Amino acid sequence: MSRQVVARASEVQPGSCKIVSARGREIGLFNIGGEYFALSNRCPHKGAELCRGMIVGLAQSSTPGEYRLSRPGEFIRCPWHGWEFDIRTGRSWCDPARLGVRQYPVSVRPGRQLVEGPYVAESFPVRLEHNYVVVEA
Numbered sequence: 001m002s003r004q005v006v007a008r009a010s011e012v013q014p015g016s017c018k019i020v021s022a023r024g025r026e027i028g029l030f031n032i033g034g035e036y037f038a039l040s041n042r043c044p045h046k047g048a049e050l051c052r053g054m055i056v057g058l059a060q061s062s063t064p065g066e067y068r069l070s071r072p073g074e075f076i077r078c079p080w081h082g083w084e085f086d087i088r089t090g091r092s093w094c095d096p097a098r099l100g101v102r103q104y105p106v107s108v109r110p111g112r113q114l115v116e117g118p119y120v121a122e123s124f125p126v127r128l129e130h131n132y133v134v135v136e137a
């Protein structure tokens with residue numbers, strides 16, 4: 001796995017998903033309250049484009065006719081059959097031990113840091129002392 005710039009942070013607003021391509025794979029980038037997550041855009045059930053589904057919260061019920069909503073915007077619902085996956089972990093809510101979506105590490109970095117590249121020549125402090133340039137080596 002190698003690092004690749006896929007979007008500006010501002011292109012993925014909180015509560016949204018942007019689908020990007022990285023090394024031939026379609027990946028959904030999510031922003032949950034300023035935290036970024038990346039999931040494969042392929043549903044493990046039958047292969048639908050998972051990240052084109054609806055972003056929802058968690059609905060739980062302890063009694064018929066009553067339900068409780070929590071964790072708004074932290075789940076993706078597959079557009080084909082409605083399976084839901086935790087965006088933070090990629091795990092299926094119905095069977096988290098067996099079913100999951102491939103998750104990718106995501107980080108937000110300043111553009112300047114990315115342009116610099118991995119190779120850095122050794123540098124030395126330079127000062128001007130009267131008419132002479134002084135290098136500390």
Ligand code: FES
Nearest residue numbers: 043045046078081
């Ligand atoms: S293809 Fe995603 S739930 Fe069936």
